[in-house]
Amino acid sequence: AQSVTQPDARVTVSEGASLQLRCKYSYSGTPYLFWYVQYPRQGLQLLLKYYSGDPVVQGVNGFEAEFIKSNSSFHLRKASVHWSDSAVYFCAVSASSNNRIFFGDGTQLVVKP
Template identity: 75%
Template sequence: AQSVTQPDIHITVSEGASLELRCNYSYGATPYLFWYVQSPGQGLQLLLKYFSGDTLVQGIKGFEAEFKRSQSSFNLRKPSVHWSDAAEYFCAVSSSNTGKLIFGQGTTLQVKP
């Protein structure tokens, strides 16, 4: 069965520090992979996506993610975190047919001043 696991429920980093949020997936074929961000009381905003090709993808707000097929991972990174990055982050996988998204449990990021 398809699934997405985000091992870290909460992460706290200091402003200016680097960030890595982990995502592991289980999928039978080549997946479409996504990272979404949700600010408090808001909907979900797409940060970046991977469909094929270059395994290092760039997104908005200075985020990037690397697809590693051998590890079934799609970890999200940012070199220097800003206080405005505090939010909940969701990794998701979808199929090419219906586009139904399967989400991980989410990781809540807290940024210390």
Template identity: 80%
Template sequence: TQTVSQSDAHVTVFEGDSVELRCNYSYGGSIYLSWYIQHHGHGLQFLLKYYSGNPVVQGVNGFEAEFSKSDSSFHLRKASVHWSDSAVYFCAVSMNSNNRIFFGDGTQLVVKP
């Protein structure tokens, strides 16, 4: 059973464009939702997370994500991308009752100048 899915394997935009990277999860209980970024050849870096409260969470470098229980989604957005945002973005889900963290398959974001 796929716990977290990222429907877009690749997204290409131009510098200054807005972007939304999609993430959907399948779990009915309490969960932590996170986004991480991975530049080529490096480990992942944390961007933001949601557990409860305001469904729109702000992260580093102008990223934000919105939790939707009805859609089982946690999409990542940025209003104006920079070429340095080119990387692979991973959505992650951690169930409250389970110590494991499940990652999606990632979305490769390419920002063209």
């Protein structure tokens, strides 16, 4: 079975600083990996996805993530955060063998002005 661990429940950074949100997954096969963002009182929006190929994938609004198979990780990065990036970020994993996505518990990002 698949599972996802997001070790940081809350991350606070200053506007303009760089960001890394950590994600580790558990799955023995080839995973499909996702990052979602949730703004207050809204549904989850897909930020980026990794299926295969280049392990560094680009998403919207300057976000990127790197798939490191040896470390079972898929950390999210951004070079310079903006106050509007404050939200909850979810890492998720899926397998080709089922129709399920397994989500981490989320990391709340707070960007200080």
